[in-house]
Amino acid sequence: MKKIILPILAIAIGLATPALAQQTSLTETAPESKPINELKYNLTPDGSKYIKATFLNQVWLRWNQSNRGTTVNGDLQDNTIDIGLRRTRMQLFGQLTDHIFFYTQFGMNNFNAMSQNAGNRKFQVFFHDALGEYKVFKDNDKLKIGAGLTITSGLSRFSQPSIGTIMTTDVPVFLQATVDQTDQFGRKLSLYARGQLGKVDYRIAMSDPFPVQTNGQTAPTLGENATFNTFGHTKQYQVFFIYNLLDKEPHTTPYMAGTYLGEKNILNMEGGLIYQKDATAHTNNGVDPIYDDMMLWSVAAFADMPLQDNKYALSAYTGYFNTDYGKNYIRNNGIMNPANGNIDPTNFSGPGNAYPMFGTGESIYIQVGLRLPNNMLGNQGTLMPYASYRRSSYDRLDDAVNVYDAGINWLINKHQSKISLNYQLRPEFVQTANGDVVSDKKLSSAWIQYQIYF
Structure with a gap:
């Protein structure tokens, strides 16, 4: 021995x-x-070549007032309390040479007691992103060409959000317009170019969307209202432009920050679009399909800046969104839905916390928050209250979708460790005997989130 x-x-x-x-x-x-505040290995002494890893976990404890007729495993439930992992992610990325950059992200989303994929709760973890990128000019960010599975999108900054830095506990998910229908949780196989030309930040992409019948759910049937097309296959084209009036935003990864907490002086004008030919289909006679092109576009403004010599910090966003998926398209969705059934025939929204989140029509979205003085709580950080409002007028609905959120972040260590409390008021839609879809009443949800981001 x-x-x-x-x-x-x-x-x-x-x-x-x-x-x-x-x-x-x-x-x-x-x-x-200095104490280590990031997991980074420098490949060169100056740190210009590196490999970096990050970890994020967002845990929710939530109370939800259920839509009418909601059941949990067959049991009628007026309200629910659940614990879930809203997002758990690991990133590995780096600048390997003057020209070569790679980015990967691995993790899962919406993992609670009701979570399953094809009947198995273990099938939740997957690659969100896996891309390679070539930086054409080593001394500037004027042009980067990349390909792979990527979040790079054309609709808005919240279609490609840095979820570790979001202010409002959750992003406006309706801006991840095809999430888990023809993409992989907002990511698509794409060939893209992005860069910064002076004050202009641009992204241009050609994406190869997934067929809707591969998303693990029953494929939609052809009907009088548009659903994603199961016949044929067309490419998707995306462009997104930002004009930076003040500081430029970082350009390392395609992700866009929710708030910089006053560490930058940002004022942006933004606009973008997504187009796909024959993306959806409907029928007028129950037999022959009529194909609809998908055209989604937006204009928005974003401000994130210090106030009173950085004593406070303002974060604000307002946007207009025109989403044409096809004739009367509507999709109900519930974030990390705590329920899995419904027995009320008049219910239109679906079980649990679902409501009409995506649809053909027009929307506005507004959010505003104020970071209070950094030393407000001594070595325990500070607070950042916020509020948001979303209004969508969808062709298929007789009433508008109005969603209100208000909450407060306890920034214990900026975004690295924070506790957030959020209250949400959402609509419940019912279908009347004559076929009208109307908003019946408002329902509430409240949750506490603890985020670790390193």
Whole structure:
């Protein structure tokens, strides 16, 4: 046994010695080194070439007032309380050379007691992003060409959000317009170009959308209202432009920040579109399909800036969105839905917390928040109250969709550790005997989120 163990120990000591020597050298040359606040390995002394890893976990404890007729595994429930992982993600990315960048993201979403994929709760973790990118000019960001599975989108900044930095606990999901229908949780296989030309930030992409029948759910049947097309296959084209009136936003990854907490002086005008020929279909006679093109476009403004010598920080966004999916398209959706059934024949919204989230029509979305003084709570951080409002007028509905959110972030350590409380008021839609779809009443939800982001 000694003949086996001693050589192994010798090899282990030999391998460890250079690493220990290097660690000692670093300690001796930098005895007052700064505490580590990121998982980053520099490939060059100046840090311009690197590999970086991040981890994010968002845990929710939520109370929800159920839509009429809601059941949980067959049991009628007026309200529910659930615990869930809204998002759990790991990123690995880096600048390998002057020109070569890669980005990957792995994780899961909406994992609570009702979670399942094809009947199995274990099938939740997947690659969100996997792309390679070529930076054409090594000294600037004028042009980057990339391809792979990517969030790069044309509709809005909230269609490609940095979810670790969002202000309002959750993003306006209706702006992830085809989520889990013809994409993989907002990501698509794309060839794209992005960059910054002076004050203009641009993204242009050709995407190869997934057929809707591969999303793990029953494929939609052809009817009088548009649904995503199951026949044929067409490409999707996306463009998005931002004009930076003040500071430029970072351009490392395609993701866009929710709030910088006053660490930048941002004022942007934004606009974009997504187009796909024959994306949806409907029928007038129950037999022959009529194909509809999908055209989604938006204009918006975003401000995120310090106030009163950085004592406070303002974050605000307002946008207009025109979403034409095809004739009377509507899709109900409930975020991390706590229920899985409904027995009320007049219910239109669906079970649990679902409501008409996506549709053909027009929408406005507004959010505003104020970061209070950084030293407000001493070494326990500060607070950031916020509110948001969304109004959508969809062709198929007789009433508008109005969603109100208000809450407060306790920024214990900026976005790295924060506790958020959110209250939401959403509509419940019912279908009348004559076929009208109307908003019957408002229902409430409230949740506490704890986020760790490192």
